[in-house]
Amino acid sequence: MSRTLFIADLHLSAGRPDITAAFLRFMQEEANQADALYVLGDLFEFSIGDDEPSALNDEVAAAFKACAEQGTPVYFIHGNRDFMVGRRFAREAGMRLLPEHQVIDLYGEPTLIMHGDTLCIDDAGYQRYRRITRWGWLQWLFLRLPLSRRMGIADGIRSKSAQSKEVKVMQVMDVNQAEVERQMRRYKVRSLIHGHTHRPAIHQLYIEDEPAQRIVLGDWYTQDSVLVVTPKGVELQSRTLPAG
Known part of the structure; x- marks a missing residue:
């Protein structure tokens, strides 16, 4: 049966081998049988550039490459944690980088896909941070810093992000x-599909008095979350992470 798969917010890192194992299992057993795979951001916990020496990055790229070579195209939209993933990694992974907002034809239904952080406009501090970190000249300078310096900056950003989430009300971090x-x-x-908020759900709404839906992908912290779309409909699925 024809089906297209969507995932987001895996936050892959060396510290969570269980998530990596779930991702590799998904790629080997499911993704390679789909019409297409869309990764809607935050694939990695953090990215400091394509030149980062990382066995995890190499393993992930190889999994995507194998999937693409078996006939399933892989598409990637940057998230707020992995916006430094670049053309080199995409080439090695055999995947196509998409802009932050992309409309695709999903079995006859025009569908907008994105990471989702641009919808959280009530979080003014984050939106300001987002604008600054997307400046091309700033990314150019960052990539020319020594790897050790970039890793230190990444650790600092992660720490500040965790502290910020503790004091923000949930409504501010959700979409507007x-x-x-x-x-x-x-x-x-x-039809809109996005991730980022870690609140998997299918929301019904009206756009110009017409029924519409917003589908939110789940994260992979405690389970793997996959959106399966077929010509007959959509289903948000989750599976238990491997033990250990």
């Missing part, structure tokens, strides 16, 4: 409904 509707009207779609 008016922004959701604005983006869907802008791209003329009635």
